[in-house]
Amino acid sequence: MQLAKLASGIRKGDRAALAKGITLAENDPGRAAALLRRFGPPGRAFVLGVTGPPGTGKSSLVDALIGSYRKEGLKVGVIAVDPTSPLTGGALLGDRVRMMSHSADRKVFIRSMASRGWSGGLSRAATQTIRLMDAAGFDMVILETVGIGQSDIEVVGVSHAVLVVLMPGLGDDIQVSKAGLMEIGDVYVVNKSDLEGADPMVVSILSLFRGAKRSPPVLKASALTGEGIEKLVGAVDAVRAKLGSGDRSVKLRSVRGMIVETARGAAMARFASVSEKGADRLAERVLDGDMTVEAAAAKLSS
Ligand SMILES: Nc1nc2c(ncn2[C@@H]2O[C@H](COP(=O)(O)OP(=O)(O)OP(=O)(O)O)[C@@H](O)[C@H]2O)c(=O)[nH]1
Ligand SMILES: [Mg+2]
Structure with missing residues (x-):
């Protein structure tokens, strides 16, 4: 398909055109770049990065957030970076299944990307996908990645706000093995508050920020019961409000991340071409x- 036609389809919010554009981002970065040149600067959509250790309930919370944003009438895009098991080699189906409650909604677009074998390329593809969704008129783009490795965490550098999802029982692990997570969050949430141990977990997260320059909100929520979701949306909205205001800092941070990830992707491609x-x-x-x-x-x- 001609890029001009594809671009105009995406601008109109056509889902098939968007899906084609994303496939280009995954398989043909050069052509995707040529497509993206047809759009203006990014920054319409609010990009929310959601990360945290495996199984903390990120996808379940994203599902709840989609519900909330849809009630506000927002158009929501989701990029779920599925960690792929080196053993099975396939993307886990979990994310798709757990966000199924919105799969029939035409104002919600969910795309999974397998992280296996991408290294720097994943960030580039995810970044291009965010820009495509932005061009397609989405108000909110949610990027879910499992915060295990450095590159998973780096992906969220393209976000306007980062939500770090933790859960009871992670203990001191969060400080040691998940190094990095405590630096990048704008909002922290202890999900699964319906289980034992949410309060001590909140206390231990707060203690990590004691004496630090910043004190991001640390909330409790349960994707299962819906408890705390409203407050969580409120905390994200506090950052989102800046996007609409004259404050350029939030937008600049995301665009800066896009530049860095795109440069890294290009460097990775050169590396692979040796x-x-x-x-x-x-x-x-x-x-x-x-x-x-x-x-x-x-x-x-x-
Ligand atoms: N009790 C309880 N269980 C939850 C809650 N939220 C999610 N779960 C369960 O926790 C498990 C993991 O949920 P996911 O939403 O897939 O978590 P995730 O962080 O996206 O997982 P990965 O993407 O694989 O890292 C599932 O079995 C969910 O049903 C919650 O608030 N309370
Ligand atoms: Mg998930």
């Missing part, structure tokens, strides 16, 4: 003293 073709001949020349290792490396990557 072939070993010619390396044998270059090795001979280095050993003969004809050229340095650095010069040979430059030749190989040119």
